[in-house]
Amino acid sequence: MEKLQMEIDVKKRGNGLGFRHMQMVLTAVCATVIYVMRSSMGVAVLAMTDTTKNSTTVEIYEWNEEIRGVVLSSFFWGYTIMQIPAGILAKKFGGKPMLLSALIINGILCLATPTLAKFGSWIAVCLVRMAMGLTQACFMPSTHTLIGQWAPPQERTRLSMIAYAGIQIGTILTMPVCGMLSSTSLGWTLIFYTMGVLACGTAIIWWGFAGSSPREHRWVKEEEREYIESSLNSSGKACPPIPWRSILTSRPLYATAIIHIGFNWTFIMFLVQMPTYLKQALGINLKNSSSLSALPFIGQWIVLVITSVLSDYLINNNTLSLDATRKLFNSIGCVGGGIGLIVMSYLTSEHQNIAIAVMTLTGGILSSSGCGYVLNHIDLSPNFGGIMFGMTNCVANLIGILAPLSTGFILGDHPTDPARWRIVFFLAAGLIITGDLVFRFFGTTKLQAWNDAPNEYEPGNEKQMKNNTDSNSTEKASQEIVYSFQNQLKDK
Incomplete structure (x- = not known):
């Protein structure tokens, strides 16, 4: 009876919205930004090579279809080879610092892309995209780590759905947003500048309000922390x-x-x-x-x-x-x-x-x-x-x-x-x-x-x-x- 009453008390403490929900919403925001940056190159490369557009403010490059294909695939070079190491790093350092690093590095790389493209041509753009793939490879293992720390078993599915909703949202938003940005006077450069500012801004929010675990988050109430940790401990397996x-x-x-x-x-x-x-x-x-x-x-x-x-x-x-x-x-x-x-x-x-x-x-x-x-x-x-x-x-x-x-x-x-x-x-x-x-x-x-x-x-x-x-x-x-x-x- 005492054990049953304890379980009831734990569930009561977990009723309603809490910081675990905010954590998943923040993760969804990070996913949205990361997938916008990942997908934006499909639109940007068209604007970068649109020779029919006469512009005195934006440089246009004469890259053929084979070069475009290399540029578009370069992201996946880094993304693929870093998947397993990213899991190890996420386990060692936690989900928060890994996603924070990815946002900051990707933001800086986006801001630097127009300059690097001007002086280094398509080769420099490929290297930038490969570096972005290397850092974005941490997203999945970091998110899994965060879900493992924040989501009680009885809420794990719906909380994980919140966290991963950003993937679809980011992919859907990328095409129309980047299309509108590329049609401005700044052309394709505005795509990268916007992505860079967005990533850095999200990094600040993530740093201030996210946590790798309930115990590390300074604003989580004791009742919610006990609810999450008790639930996870009760379901632990060898x-x-x-x-x-x-x-x-x-x-x-x-x-x-x-x-x-x-x-x-x-x-x-x-x-x-x-x-x-x-x-x-x-x-x-x-x-x-x-x-x-x-x-x-x-x-x-x-x-x-x-x-x-x-x-x-x-x-x-x-x-x-x-x-x-x-x-x-x-x-x-x-x-x-x-x-x-x-x-x-x-x-x-x-x-x-x-x-x-x-x-x-x-x-x-x-x-x-x-x-x-x-x-x-x-x-x-x-x-x-x-x-x-x-x-x-x-x-x-x-x-x-x-x-x-x-x-x-x-x-x-x-x-x-x-x-x-x-x-x-x-x-x-x-x-x-x-x-x-x-x-x-x-x-x-x-x-x-x-x-x-x-x-x-x-x-x-x-x-x-x-x-x-x-x-x-x-x-x-x-x-x-x-x-x-x-x-x-x-x-x-």
Whole structure:
């Protein structure tokens, strides 16, 4: 009775809004700014190379499509190679100083970009973007670390949703905002100056109001701190050893990695190439093309909300098995998205409105895969799902670097040629549809035997293990993903 009363008292102390919610909102603001800086180059590079615009105040560069592709891909060079080290640093120093460093460094780099481009040309811009990728690689592990410190298990899903909302918001805002900035008298330079000031301003707010943990935050009330720490301690589990050999030889994991690669290739193409496609292939002016490029990401957000609810309903009501549900939504996203890309490849400047509608619909359909392969890591192994996702994400980003490079190579000096754009779209469609076929025939949601590693559960926790294994709830899966990442960081 005393233990039950203690748990009730702890929950009462946690009722209502608190600093944990403010912490997640601040993290979402950081995510918004970081993703705006990450995505802005897709618009900026068009304005930097728009030779049709006569300007005496802004310098225009004659960079061909291959150089543009190198510039656009350079961010992912640093982002990919720094992912694992970033996790170690986030564990050692905490989430607050890592995000603070990323904001300050990226802000300074943005402010310096116009000058460096003038004296160092595209090579200097590539180095700047690579440095930004190196520092922004800390975002995911830092955010996972913060969620692990601030989010009680019973609130972890909704708090993590608040924190990661900034990703979609930043991506959506980038295109129209950068399009408007580039149309001013300062041209493309205003994009980088605005991003730099925004990042530095956000860094000041983050430094003053954020904390790596409730214990380190000077304004958190004692009741809320006890509520968070008691909740986290009550759910603590011993960290099991990592079965690296079993993970690296897992056929289902390789199937998941292949679809992850195909999806990431398509996502990067949407992120950095859509402004170019709208302007060069469809003949839409830069300001409008930048705004319209945000439509696929708005569609993604809407469809992801709908499919998440529907997927959860099908699983929890036993309408479809977990395996069937995962593969159904993965196929809707990949095959449907692939068909959309193929249709887009046959549309020209005479079909602008149709092309925009198809582009938006395709971007939305692609997000259905979020209820497919993305959650499959945790289906295979609740204990090591976070580690596995990090591995496939690293490989997917490494190969994804080739997406803008290949587009630049295919387009060459003919960026308005519909036939060349058709190759670009067919390549992406082929990769994502092939990945879905591999996932459908070789992927599985069956819990892997090596998930039950020695010492995985403390004595007396067999019941908890069974509950984790038998649960088909998407809510549970989402919580376990975050928890798995938290354990990964604690291990290092």
